[in-house]
Amino acid sequence: MTANADPSATPPRGRLGPNWRKPSFLVIVVPSALMLLTLLFCALFAEWVTPYDPLQQDLINALQGPSVEHWLGTDDLGRDVLSRLIFGSRIAVIAPAEATGLAVLIGVPIGLFIGFRGGWWDWVVMRVVEAVVSIPGIMVAIVIIAILGTGLHRAMFALGILYSTAFLRLARSVVLTEREEVYVKSARVIGAGPTRILLRHIFLNIAPPLIVQVTLTVGAVLLAEAGLSFIGIGVQPPQASWGTMLNSAASFMELSPFLAVPPGIAIVATVLAVNLLGDVLRDSIGRGVRVPSTGAPAQRMLAVPRKATTPMAPHPDDALRVEGLEIMVSPKGEAEVPVVTDMSFRIAKGETLGLVGESGSGKTVTGLGLMGLIGTGVRITNGRVMLENTNLLGLDRRDLEKARGNDVAMVFQDPTTSLNPTYTVGNQIAEVLRIKQGLSHRAARDRTIELIDRVGIPRPAQQADAYPHELSGGMAQRIAIARALSCTPKLLIADEPTTALDVTVQQEILDLFRDLQDEFGMAMLFVTHDLAVAADICDRIAVMYCGEIVETAPVDALFADPRHPYTAGLLSAMPHGQSGKPPLPVIRGSVPAPGHWPTGCRFAARCPYAIDACAKPVQMTGTDRLERCTRADELSLEPAK
Ligand code: SF4
Structure with missing residues (x-):
């Protein structure tokens, strides 16, 4: 039960576009995307595409293998396995969405805050996180469920809290790196406050590793839901989920070993598809939002004069x-x-x-x-x-x-x-004019174009819409x-x-x-x-x-x-x-x-x-x-x- 791979190991630059032509891209992305689209389709239209009611029992035909009537056979109560598998896809969509969404909502803001503030806030929160992650995840989830009670939503709440630690650490580590970058110092130079720097300048840089972390967590939640349902504290029978299907298949392994195959394949294929897409995203996403570290730390400390300074005589000039x-x-x-x-x-x-x-x-x-x-x-x-x-x-x-x-x-x-x-570079100049001079968007844009023209860049209106990586070093320095x-x-x-x-x-x-x-x-x-x-x-x-x-x-x-x-x-x-x-x-x-x-x-x-x-x-x-x-x-x- 882990979603702690290193999503921040994102290659620094690259766009999604050029990878479309790579055979490996098509081989990975097309089947993975098809798998996930099929899952979504089944979850949305389960009532229309299932041949039987997933709860309808037929004890006379229990534990039958695949046949023309029941393509994937029947379970111990004679229920159609294919229909239960299709209905189980709803849980496979809802459960990761709930747990991952909660994990992001809890982990990212706290990680941003402690990463930027540092000090004792950071120390206290990180000690709590370390204590949580030092205990096996399944144990933490079981303890939370024991307090809250069993059921899908409570189980997902527990997983959301558990996985929020991964998002918290990710957001914190990105902030710790980004806040030392020169462009963040530049934002401080223009007088942007901490909230603005955090939300406008740093937050976007979390996007690529965050998306990868989401894909990793979705896969981990799917497995965890199956595991929790398997031990009876997740989705409760007779509701169909892949975990409960595995649970009942385990009881009849000797009589009907095939019963574990459909939900097992569904779980493995879904987790694989999500993680492969995550890998591709990690390699391809973004507009080069990470920049090389300069290694120079930055945190202002106010002067604390401790000895007399001989004043220089002021001069009017x-x-x-x-x-x-x-x-x-x-x-x-x-x-x-x-x-x-x-x-x-x-x-x-x-x-x-x-x-x-x-x-x-x-x-x-x-x-x-x-x-x-x-x-x-x-x-x-x-x-x-x-x-x-x-x-x-x-x-x-x-x-x-x-x-x-x-x-x-x-x-x-x-x-x-x-x-x-x-x-865009124009946006970055206009930001200063809006913050410092209170100009409207229109006036700031006009003044920005004047300034870009003044520093000798041709076609200033067009260049204002360029991103820094689209400019040469000399042009970027002019900006x-x-x-x-x-x-x-x-x-x-x-x-x-x-x-x-x-x-x-x-x-x-x-x-x-x-x-x-x-x-x-x-x-x-x-x-x-x-x-x-x-x-x-x-x-x-x-x-x-x-x-x-x-x-x-x-x-x-x-x-x-x-x-x-x-x-x-x-x-x-x-x-x-x-x-x-x-x-x-x-x-x-x-x-x-x-x-x-x-x-x-x-x-x-x-x-x-x-x-x-x-x-x-x-x-x-x-x-x-x-x-x-x-x-x-x-x-x-x-x-x-
Ligand atoms: S000569 Fe001047 S520069 Fe050289 S060691 Fe002496 S004080 Fe220093």
């Missing part, structure tokens, strides 16, 4: 001022360690600041932290994020949702994962940009927005960013590992290493006169158009992981200029440009070539 930001992570089972410390910078209105550094330097977590989108097990423990005069880290959930999309927006690295695959800019935010955070694109498209997207910034006048934080891209688009660059900024300077000054050895190392490792020899220099060693940073200069182990004094903590120094190096004034570092 400031669009964003970040002061003393500190972000901590708690790896599973280990003590909390910092991933970002002493992070302070400002961006003026209309200015672009590049945040550059190697992988693992803390760039992306900084960008997400500004939006309050950091993940599970990550905490902002100190700092202020002043968007003009508002500290984003001091806002409650509702106000932060209002600010996202309206005042601050974000463009992610991979456009195909940042857009929800279940909605993501159009959505981010739909409410003309004051600040745009672009997290490696060109990294997933090919080189020619990269340049087009950079040009688009530049044009749109001129037009909309927003400040931009451009996160990238590519100094050449940063040089192309940014006014100033902040170089990050091991969770802290080590140098900030205008682009030209940074390239012409780097003042931190790490910056000089990055510049010298940039390809500069010379092919062949000598090979590009590299920065020796690798970035130490959080928790393993030195107490002094974090770059010391890789720095060719390190001296004893570098073993002490180093502060940022400077006025127009800033650097974190004790030897900045005495070193003469090589500029970019």
